[in-house]
Amino acid sequence: MRAVAEVRAGRPRPPEGERELAAPLVEVVIPVYNEERALPRCVEQLSRLAERQSEFRIRLLVVDNGSRDRTWQVAQELRRSHPQLGLLRLQERGRGLALSRAWSESRADLLAYTDVDLSTDTASLLPLLRAVASGDAEIATGSRLLPGSEVARSLRRELLSRGYSLILRRLLGLRLRDAQCGFKAGRRDALQALLPQVRDRGWFFDTELLVRAQWARMALLELPVTWVEDRDSRVRILPTVVSDLRGVFRLWREAARRRQQAPSPSLRPDPRRGRA
Numbered sequence: 001m002r003a004v005a006e007v008r009a010g011r012p013r014p015p016e017g018e019r020e021l022a023a024p025l026v027e028v029v030i031p032v033y034n035e036e037r038a039l040p041r042c043v044e045q046l047s048r049l050a051e052r053q054s055e056f057r058i059r060l061l062v063v064d065n066g067s068r069d070r071t072w073q074v075a076q077e078l079r080r081s082h083p084q085l086g087l088l089r090l091q092e093r094g095r096g097l098a099l100s101r102a103w104s105e106s107r108a109d110l111l112a113y114t115d116v117d118l119s120t121d122t123a124s125l126l127p128l129l130r131a132v133a134s135g136d137a138e139i140a141t142g143s144r145l146l147p148g149s150e151v152a153r154s155l156r157r158e159l160l161s162r163g164y165s166l167i168l169r170r171l172l173g174l175r176l177r178d179a180q181c182g183f184k185a186g187r188r189d190a191l192q193a194l195l196p197q198v199r200d201r202g203w204f205f206d207t208e209l210l211v212r213a214q215w216a217r218m219a220l221l222e223l224p225v226t227w228v229e230d231r232d233s234r235v236r237i238l239p240t241v242v243s244d245l246r247g248v249f250r251l252w253r254e255a256a257r258r259r260q261q262a263p264s265p266s267l268r269p270d271p272r273r274g275r276a
Helices: 016-020 038-052 071-081 095-105 122-133 155-172 188-197 205-215 237-261
Strands: 006-009 025-032 057-065 086-090 110-114 139-143 150-152 183-187 220-224 226-228
Touching: 025 038, 025 095, 038 057, 038 071, 038 122, 057 071, 057 095, 071 086, 086 095, 095 110, 095 188, 095 205, 110 122, 110 188, 122 139, 122 183, 122 220, 139 205, 155 205, 155 237, 183 188, 188 205, 205 220, 205 237
Parallel strands: 025 057, 025 110, 057 086, 139 220, 150 226
Antiparallel strands: 006 086, 110 183, 139 183
16 A cells, blocks of 8 residues: 555554553544635534533544644644544545544454544444444444334435445445445454455545455444434535446456355265275
8 A cells, every 4th residue: 555644643552551440441433634614613522512411531643634724733732622633634535544544453352433424423432332242243334224213314315325335235245234334343353353454545435344344254233213304514426436347347346256266065984985
C-alpha cells in the first residue's frame, strides 16, 4: 500500500493499569471527509452516550482523510473540550483507508465505527458492543433491512440498497442482508486478522470485510437499527454504485478461482484392495 502521510494529535493509549479493569476498552472510529458542520454534533452525542453507560470504556477517534475544509481545525477545537478524543489525519481519501489505518494500529479490546452523519441512532451502538463482548459474534453490524429496523429514506436509496443486497446474496453468497450500513463493531483480533486481506480503501471496504469474514467462518451478527437518511451526505451515488459493482465482480472472480483450486475430495480407499 502506498505510504500515507499522517499527523497524530493525542491519540489515546490505554495505560498499563487499565488492562486490569473489567470493562472492555472500546475505540469508536469516526471517518470524516469535509464534515466541519456534522462533526461537532457527532462527537457530542457519542460522548454523552459514553458517559451515560458503564459497561464499556468508550473512546472516540476522528480520522480525517484528506478534508479540504476546516474539518481538521474543528476536530482540534473539539479536543480541547474532550481530552479523551483521539485525532488522526491522513492525506489520502477513502473510508476504507481510514478504518484500515485506525483499526490496524488500535490496542482497544473492541473496535467500532460510525458514519459522522449519525444516520444510525447512537442507541444502536451498545447492542452491537454487547453482542461482540459476550462472544455471540466476532463482528456485529447494523442492518436497515431486518424486521424491527426503523428506516426513513428515499425510494431510490431503498431500491438501491435492496438491489445491492440481492446481488451480494446471489453472486457472493453473503448471508447478511445489509453490508453497507455505516455502523459496525468487532473484536480487535478478528478485525486485525482480516485487514491485510481487504484490498478496497473506499466505500466497498465494508462489503469486502464482511465477505472475507464469512469466508473465514467468523461469527457474524446483524442487528436492527433506527436509521434516517442524511440529505447532506457526501456519498456520490453513481460513482459509489459503479465502484461497488467492480468490487463485487472482483470478489466473485476470486471465489471462482478458489473453487477451481480446491482439491477434489479423495475417494475412500477400498478396504478389499491389497488383500490376498
